[in-house]
Amino acid sequence: MSQAAQPWYEDLQHPHPFIFRTRIRLRARIRCIVPFPELWSNYSAMTTVWSNTKLFDSELAQRLDSLALDQTKWKQMIDHFKETLVVAEEQTLYIIWPSGSARSIQIELDQLSKTKLVPTDKVNVAWALSPDKPYEPFVLFSYSKLVYIFNVHKKVIEGCLRGHGGEITSIAVHPRAAHIFCTTSRDFTSRLYDLTRRPQLKPNNPPWPPSLQPSLAGAAHGLDMSFEEGNGIGRCVLILMGGRSGGHQAEVFGAAFHDSYPIIATCGMDRTIKIWHISYFSDRSEQKLLREDKPLFSSSMIHKARVLSVNWLTSDVLLTHSAPARMLVIANPPVSTEWQGSTQSSDSSSRQYDQDEPGSLTLWKWLSIKRFFPLGWDKAASRQQVLRGFGSDYQESASFRTLSSHFFPSQTSQYITPSLYFSRGSEVPFVVYSYPNTRHLNIVNIKLFEPLLPSTSPPDEGNKSIYPVQNRQIQGWEIALGSMSYTDETLETCIMISGGKMIVAGGSKGSLWFLTVRSS
Numbered sequence: 001m002s003q004a005a006q007p008w009y010e011d012l013q014h015p016h017p018f019i020f021r022t023r024i025r026l027r028a029r030i031r032c033i034v035p036f037p038e039l040w041s042n043y044s045a046m047t048t049v050w051s052n053t054k055l056f057d058s059e060l061a062q063r064l065d066s067l068a069l070d071q072t073k074w075k076q077m078i079d080h081f082k083e084t085l086v087v088a089e090e091q092t093l094y095i096i097w098p099s100g101s102a103r104s105i106q107i108e109l110d111q112l113s114k115t116k117l118v119p120t121d122k123v124n125v126a127w128a129l130s131p132d133k134p135y136e137p138f139v140l141f142s143y144s145k146l147v148y149i150f151n152v153h154k155k156v157i158e159g160c161l162r163g164h165g166g167e168i169t170s171i172a173v174h175p176r177a178a179h180i181f182c183t184t185s186r187d188f189t190s191r192l193y194d195l196t197r198r199p200q201l202k203p204n205n206p207p208w209p210p211s212l213q214p215s216l217a218g219a220a221h222g223l224d225m226s227f228e229e230g231n232g233i234g235r236c237v238l239i240l241m242g243g244r245s246g247g248h249q250a251e252v253f254g255a256a257f258h259d260s261y262p263i264i265a266t267c268g269m270d271r272t273i274k275i276w277h278i279s280y281f282s283d284r285s286e287q288k289l290l291r292e293d294k295p296l297f298s299s300s301m302i303h304k305a306r307v308l309s310v311n312w313l314t315s316d317v318l319l320t321h322s323a324p325a326r327m328l329v330i331a332n333p334p335v336s337t338e339w340q341g342s343t344q345s346s347d348s349s350s351r352q353y354d355q356d357e358p359g360s361l362t363l364w365k366w367l368s369i370k371r372f373f374p375l376g377w378d379k380a381a382s383r384q385q386v387l388r389g390f391g392s393d394y395q396e397s398a399s400f401r402t403l404s405s406h407f408f409p410s411q412t413s414q415y416i417t418p419s420l421y422f423s424r425g426s427e428v429p430f431v432v433y434s435y436p437n438t439r440h441l442n443i444v445n446i447k448l449f450e451p452l453l454p455s456t457s458p459p460d461e462g463n464k465s466i467y468p469v470q471n472r473q474i475q476g477w478e479i480a481l482g483s484m485s486y487t488d489e490t491l492e493t494c495i496m497i498s499g500g501k502m503i504v505a506g507g508s509k510g511s512l513w514f515l516t517v518r519s520s
Contacts, residue, residue, distance in 0.1 A: 009428055009430075009443075009445045009500075010445075010447075010448075012448065012475055012476070012477075015477075016443060016477040016479060017517045017518045018479055018503055018515040018516065018517060018518070019515060019516065019517075019518050020513065020514075020515055021514045021515060021516045022098075022513075022514050023511055023512065023513050023514070024096070024098065024511070024512040024514075025510060025511060025512075026087065026089065026092075026094065026510035026511070026512065027089065027092065027510050028089045028090055028091070028092070028509075028510050029089060029090060029492060029507075029508050029509065029510065030087060030088070030089060030492050030493060030506030030507060030508075030510060030511075030512065031088050031089060031090065031122040031123060031492060031493065031506075032086075032087070032088040032122060032123060032124065032125055032493060032506075033085060033086070033087050033088075033493055033494075033495050033504055033506050033512075034085070034086045034088075034125045034126060034127065034495075035084070035085055035086075035495060035497045035504075036081050036082055036083070036084045036085075036127060036137075037127050037173075037175070037178075038424065038497065038498075038499070039175055039424065040078065040082075040127075040129070040178070041078060041082040042078070043071070043074065043075055043078060045078070046069050046071065046074045046134075048176060049129055049176070049178045050064050050131055050176070050177055050178060050179065051176050051177075052174070052176035052177050052259070052260065053131075053177045053179075053180075055177070055261070055262040055278070055378075056177060056180060056262060056278055056280060056281060056282070057194070057280070057281060057282040058280065058282045059282045059284060060131070060196060060282065063131075064131055067131060067134075069134055070135075073135045074134070074135065076135075077135045077136075077137070080101070080102065081137055081152070083097060083098060083099055083101075084096065084097055084152075085098060085504065085512075086125045086127070086139055086141075087506065087512065088122065088123040088124075088125055088141070089123075089510070090117075090122075090123075091108065091109050091110045092106060092107065092108055092109060093106070093107040093109060093123060093125070093139075093141055094106055094107075095107075095139060095152060096512075098514065105152065105155060107141075107150065109123065109143050112143060112146075112148065112157075113143050113144060113146060115143070115144040115145075117143075117144060117167065118167075121144075121167045121169070123141055123142065123143055124141065124142045124168055124169065124170050124171045124183075125139065125140065125141045125171065126139075126140045126141075126171040126172065126173045126181060127139060127140070127173065127178075128140050128149075128173050128178055128179065128181055128195060129178040129179065130178075130179045130195040130196055130233070131179060131196065132195075132196055132233075133151070135153070136151055136152070136153035136154065137152050137153070138150060138151060138152065138158070138195070139152055140171050140173070140181060141171075142168035142171060142183060144167055144168070145162060145164045145165070145166065145167060145168060145185070146160060146161065146162050146168075147159075147160070147161040147162075147168065147171070147183055147193070147230075147234070148160050149161075149195070149232060149233060149234055157232070158232045158233055159195075159199070159230060159231065159232030159233040159234045160230050160231055160232060161193065161199060161229060161230035161234045161235075161236070162229065162230055163191055163225065163229060163236055164183065164185040164187050164189070164191065165185070165187035165189075166185045166186030166187035166188075166251070167185065167186050168183050168184070168185050169184050169185060169186060169251065169252065169253050169254070170183070170184045170253060170254050170255060171183050172184075172254075172255040172256055172257060172264075173257075174257040175257060175259055175424075176259055176260075177257075179194060179195040179196050180192060180193070180194060180195075180257075181193050181195070182255045182257070182264060184252035184253060184254060184255050184266060184268075185251070185252060186251040186252075187242070188241075188242025188243070188247065188248045188249065188250060188251065188252065188268075189239055189240060189241055189242045189247070189248075189252065190239070190240040190252050190255055190264075190266050190276075191236050191238070191239050191240075192236065192237055192238040192239075192240075192264075192278065193234050193235060193236050193237065194234070194235050194237050194281070195233055195234050196233075197233075197234070197235035197237070197284070197287065198233065198234075198235060199228060199229035199230040199231060199232070199233075199234060199235055200224050200225070200228070200229040200235060200236075200287075200289070201228050201229070202224075202228075203216070203223070203224035203225065203226055204224055204286075204287070204288060205217075205223045205224050223289060223291075224289055235287070236289060237281040237287075237289065237290060238278065238279065238281060238289070238290045238291070238292065239289065239290070239291045239292070240264075240266065240274075240276050240291075240292050240293075240295075241291055241292065241293035243293060245293045245294060245394075246274075246293055246294040246295055246298060246394035246395060247274075247293050247295075248266065248268045248269075248270055248272065248274065249270045249272075250268055250269035250270040250306075251268055251269040252266050252267070252268040252269075253267055253268050253269065253306065253307065253308050253309070254266065254267050254268075254307075254308065254309045254310050255267075255310070256310050256311050256312050256318075257312075258312055258315075259312065259315075260315060261315075261369070261373055262277060262278040262279075263275055263276060263277055263278060263296065264276050264278060265310045265312065265318060266310065267307035267308070267309065267310040267320060268306065268307060269306045270300065270306075271300040271303055271304070271305060271306060271307060271322075272298055272299060272300045272307070273297075273298070273299060273302055273303075273307055273310060273318070273320055274295040274297060274298045274394075275295055275296050275297040275298075275366060276292055276295045276296065277292065277295075277296050277372070277386075277387040279292070279385050279386060280385050294388060294389070294394040295393075295394045296368070296372055296387060296389050296393055296394070297366055297368060297389075297393060297394070297397050297399060297400070298393070298394050298395060298396065298397055299396060299397050299398070299400060300396065301396070301398075302320065302362055302364055302400065302402065303320065303322035303325075303360060303362065304322070304325035304327075304357065304360075305322045305323045305324060305325035305326075305357075305359065305414065306322060306323045307320055307321070307322050308321055308322060308323060308359075308417060308420070309321050309420055309422075311422045313363065313429060313446065315369065316365055316366050316367075316369045317363065317364070317365050317366075317403065318363075318364055318365075318366065319361070319362070319363055319422060319429075319431075319446065320361075320362050320364070321359060321360065321361045321362070321408075321418070321420055322359045322360050322362070323359045323414055323415075323417045324356035324357060324358055324359045324410075324411055324413070324414040324416070324417070325356060325357045325359075325414070326356055326357075326414055327356065327357045356410075356411070356413070356414045357407075358407040358408050358409065358410045358411065359407070359408045359411075359417060359418070360405050360406060360407055360408065361405070361406050361408065361420075361431070361444070361474055362402060362404070362405040362406075363402075363403040363404040363405070363446065363449055364400050364401060364402045364403055365400060365401045365403055366399065366400055367399045367400055367401060368389075368393070368397075368399040372387055372389070402452050403449075403451060403452060404449035404450060404451055404452050405452055405472075406449065406472050406473065406474035406475070407472065407473050407474060408433075408474055409435075409473075409474075411435070416435060416436065417435075418433040418434060418435050419433060419434055419435075419436070419492065419493040419494065420432075420433040421433070421493075421494060421495045421496060423495075423496040423497075423500055426496070426499045426500035427499075427500075428445060428447065428500055429445070429446035429447060430443060430444065430445060430446075430496050430500050431443070431444040431446060432444070432494050432495065432496045432503060433494070434491040434492075434493065434494045434505065435491070436490065436491070436492060436508075437490045437508075438490055438491055439480060439481040439482075439490055439491060440478050440479060440480040440481065440491070441478075441479050441491055441494045441503070441505055442474075442476045442477065442478050442479075443476050443477040443478075443479070443496075443503075444474060444475070444476035445476070448475070450472070479503070479515065481513070488509075489507045489508055489509045489511060490507065490508045491505055491506070491507060491508070492506050492507060492508055493505070493506045494506070498516075501516060501517045502514065502515065502516050502517075503515040503516075
């Protein structure tokens with residue numbers, strides 16, 4: 001292939017092809033932008049959007065096999081919503097059609113709840129689709145500790161769910177079972193919900209020995225609450241517990257479902273990444289709330305600081321990114337002296353925290369997926385409902401291999417972290433990220449990551465980090481706002497859509513910028 005014919009994203013020396021197209025002006029700082037899922041945005045998706053329901057709910061999967069979808073209605077739904085964006089400000093949620101094919105929908109969040117969020121928290125948004133209403137997509141959004149289910153077609157809120165004891169930090173929807181979603185929270189737990197079920201109205205808990213009465217311990221222990229879970233649609237079916245046994249020991253920040261296996265990855269403040277097995281929850285006659293406190297994998301050795309996001313790149317390769325890390329250094333290293341045949345060391349050395357090490361974007365492989373899911377694992381006769389590993393799996397596993405790791409640009413504080421988006425709809429694994437209070441965004445092609453070489457030298461004992469630094473500086477393409485915005489407006493978040501051909505960025509004063517690939 002000639003140099004001129006080589007795609008721009010395969011060579012870092014090529015300039016990016018994105019140019020500014022248009023701008024939409026909203027009212028306040030934009031905290032979150034979520035596009036309509038590109039995996040749904042084709043007519044054949046009607047056969048795959050619930051294709052992996054059998055992994056969790058065999059009873060519902062059998063019902064879906066006999067469900068006859070109207071292809072004409074499906075096409076109309078896709079054509080209407082495929083370019084839709086959900087944009088969240090501090091107190092307002094917008095559902096926008098950038099092409100102007102439909103009128104925007106506006107939801108005032110302060111009318112739903114008077115709770116004020118702390119500055120680090122935000123409204124989290126995701127798209128979902130229930131087989132009970134296959135032509136009426138839902139927008140899931142969280143405000144503080146509550147989850148709302150908004151029917152975009154009917155423009156009504158169809159459900160409100162509670163259960164978390166802390167603010168919700170993210171929402172993830174299963175790509176092949178679009179009625180299943182997960183919320184992560186500052187209460188150290190993650191909760192999985194099913195949109196085809198109704199909220200629990202009264203507890204159905206077993207006794208907690210030695211008592212013979214139903215337990216009232218509540219959702220924190222994986223049990224039903226003593227009051228209504230919510231109203232409308234949606235039901236919590238599984239809690240991924242926090243705690244010393246194997247769960248997160250601090251806030252959980254992100255989650256990602258696997259496309260093909262009944263597993264979900266989570267990450268959080270405790271620097272750990274965990275991979276959990278999702279049990280069957282198909283017994284609809286009992287509908288007992290399940291809990292899991294021992295993941296199949298857990299490690300705090302991949303990143304040195306809190307892990308902010310996790311994504312599945314392939315069946316066993318994950319992409320995670322972390323915040324800057326406070327590094328321990330040795331000041332005044334000890335000096336050995338020989339005196340009368342003995343060796344004495346000066347005790348004047350001290351350890352203290354120095355400047356932050358930048359956050360990292362890391363590509364790594366989980367090595368035990370075939371151990372837990374061997375050939376034929378999905379056969380009904382051999383499928384285990386509960387999977388358990390060893391203590392070394394769910395406490396501090398070494399069953400991973402770092403493939404590549406790169407540093408983000410250095411920042412002045414460990415609290416300055418990038419807003420990162422992984423583009424799933426493109427054949428090229430793009431990552432776009434931006435930092436708050438800056439006027440540029442960056443594009444990264446994961447395929448250009450070079451493999452991480454093992455360190456051949458021991459850690460320094462001088463005034464440097466006690467950890468050997470092997471990460472490379474992240475390389476990519478930078479897009480500056482330039483004349484696209486007011487001089488005092490900065491970037492807050494950005495996403496990539498349309499198969500990598502469009503970038504949408506949100507600003508600190510309510511601007512939405514649209515950048516597209518320059519036509520040849």
